[in-house]
Amino acid sequence: MKANPNKRTQRNLRADAATVIFTILEKGQSARECLPAMQELHKDQDKAWLQEMVYGVLRQLPLLQYWLRALLETPLKNKFKITEHLILLGFYQLAFSRVSQHAAVSETVEACRSLRVESMRGLVNGILRNFIRNETSQQTPSDEQINSGLPKWLYKRLAVAYPQSLTDLIQQIENKAPIWLRVNAKKISSRDFQQELSQKGIEYTLSPQHPHALILNKSVDVTSLPGFELGWFAVQDGAAQLAAAYLEPQTHDNILDCCAAPGGKTGHLLEVTHDLVLTALEIDMQRASKIEENLARLGHQATLLIGDASQPQTWWDGKQYDRILLDAPCSATGIIRRHPDIKWLRKASDIQALVTIQHDILDALWPLLKEGGILLYATCSILPEENHQQMAAFLARTANARLDTSFKHDAHQPGRQILPGEQQMDGFYYCRLIKSGENLG
Ligand SMILES: C[S@@+](CC[C@H](N)C(=O)[O-])C[C@H]1O[C@@H](n2cnc3c(N)ncnc32)[C@H](O)[C@@H]1O
Numbered sequence: 001m002k003a004n005p006n007k008r009t010q011r012n013l014r015a016d017a018a019t020v021i022f023t024i025l026e027k028g029q030s031a032r033e034c035l036p037a038m039q040e041l042h043k044d045q046d047k048a049w050l051q052e053m054v055y056g057v058l059r060q061l062p063l064l065q066y067w068l069r070a071l072l073e074t075p076l077k078n079k080f081k082i083t084e085h086l087i088l089l090g091f092y093q094l095a096f097s098r099v100s101q102h103a104a105v106s107e108t109v110e111a112c113r114s115l116r117v118e119s120m121r122g123l124v125n126g127i128l129r130n131f132i133r134n135e136t137s138q139q140t141p142s143d144e145q146i147n148s149g150l151p152k153w154l155y156k157r158l159a160v161a162y163p164q165s166l167t168d169l170i171q172q173i174e175n176k177a178p179i180w181l182r183v184n185a186k187k188i189s190s191r192d193f194q195q196e197l198s199q200k201g202i203e204y205t206l207s208p209q210h211p212h213a214l215i216l217n218k219s220v221d222v223t224s225l226p227g228f229e230l231g232w233f234a235v236q237d238g239a240a241q242l243a244a245a246y247l248e249p250q251t252h253d254n255i256l257d258c259c260a261a262p263g264g265k266t267g268h269l270l271e272v273t274h275d276l277v278l279t280a281l282e283i284d285m286q287r288a289s290k291i292e293e294n295l296a297r298l299g300h301q302a303t304l305l306i307g308d309a310s311q312p313q314t315w316w317d318g319k320q321y322d323r324i325l326l327d328a329p330c331s332a333t334g335i336i337r338r339h340p341d342i343k344w345l346r347k348a349s350d351i352q353a354l355v356t357i358q359h360d361i362l363d364a365l366w367p368l369l370k371e372g373g374i375l376l377y378a379t380c381s382i383l384p385e386e387n388h389q390q391m392a393a394f395l396a397r398t399a400n401a402r403l404d405t406s407f408k409h410d411a412h413q414p415g416r417q418i419l420p421g422e423q424q425m426d427g428f429y430y431c432r433l434i435k436s437g438e439n440l441g
Contacts, residue, residue: 158170
């Protein structure tokens with residue numbers, strides 16, 4: 001969408017934030033689908049504010065809704081429904097942001113005009129003023145699920161999976177994620193890139209476990225960093241950066257990077273090893289175009305296939321792979337701190353469906369791996385069903401699959417579960433399997 005710069009000043013930020021929140025929560029669109037288009041209509045300094053407000057409301061939603069139920073007797077319906085989202089935004093500004101009380105109330109009330117619910121102005125004004133007068137924000141509920149900021153189903157699952165560390169886990173999920181960069185070793189050395197950043201006054205931290213990583217100390221527009229157009233770096237969380245080291249591709253290996261879009265791990269694999277024969281497989285054509293775009297910027301090449309991983313007969317050339325990275329479709333519960341819309345878009349019923357898809361893809365890919373070959377299974381989930389339970393079930397039904405004992409598995413569980421916040425990383429899961437053969441044991 002091409003923005004009209006004259007219109008940028010006329011738009012009401014709060015009305016647009018409420019519209020995005022409404023679109024995510026009521027229409028089930030992801031923030032990735034609806035937020036950037038809305039941001040395009042605003043001036044640069046307002047784009048970040050818009051995201052902060054939308055993400056803030058999504059992070060605190062159960063608490064904001066609890067307050068709404070206390071102050072709004074009858075739920076609003078039909079065209080007035082969006083007013084509820086506007087009020088939630090008003091609460092968020094008053095309780096969690098540095099916006100002055102006066103601006104939070106008057107500007108939020110004003111947004112009713114842009115949303116064409118002008119008749120709601122009195123109601124919004126009354127509720128926000130009551131909120132301030134009654135000090136509603138200081139009334140925290142005793143319900144742990146509401147305070148957790150998570151939907152009920154997810155709270156319950158995490159409480160069962162992580163009874164000992166639940167409070168810390170919830171805190172980590174609520175925190176904002178830092179920006180991690182991966183230096184493209186084929187274009188620039190880490191040291192030279194660090195110098196470029198320092199010259200521009202951009203502060204960063206290094207991570208001892210990640211040879212190509214930098215963590216930015218402050219959030220910035222990454223496209224404005226030195227060397228973005230030249231492909232000096234990619235934006236990639238530290239947990240995702242472990243995939244290349246864990247797969248350990250060797251020169252001339254025939255590699256399948258399965259479920260590859262937008263190509264974050266594809267690029268990294270091509271950076272760490274020379275002369276790979278790499279095939280990136282992705283089911284979604286639109287998302288696959290992102291792989292092309294990202295590889296072109298970084299200066300890498302791979303064979304790109306559009307196909308369903310669970311149906312190799314439709315795309316496989318019959319040459320077995322030395323190594324397979326299966327970055328499986330998953331609940332993405334490990335990256336909620338980065339994309340808080342995920343927790344409202346996912347439903348409890350999605351989990352079993354995802355477990356079935358992962359199961360089917362694993363079974364379909366296994367025959368494509370050479371004897372002695374390695375399959376690295378990865379998800380950005382923190383749910384055991386998708387991770388160590390999935391792996392345990394696969395090992396139980398697959399005679400020639402075994403755990404690679406050179407990989408650092410968790411105690412008593414196959415694979416490594418990384419929880420959000422661990423060494424500043426996103427929540428991720430990895431498990432490395434070896435295909436044994438007649439002579440391989
Ligand atoms: C977790 S994302 C992959 C992230 C990617 N590996 C990276 O590092 O940038 C999972 C991807 O799997 C794709 N996908 C889902 N089901 C698939 C299937 N049956 N076959 C192939 N790709 C699939 C999704 O469209 C999505 O792009």
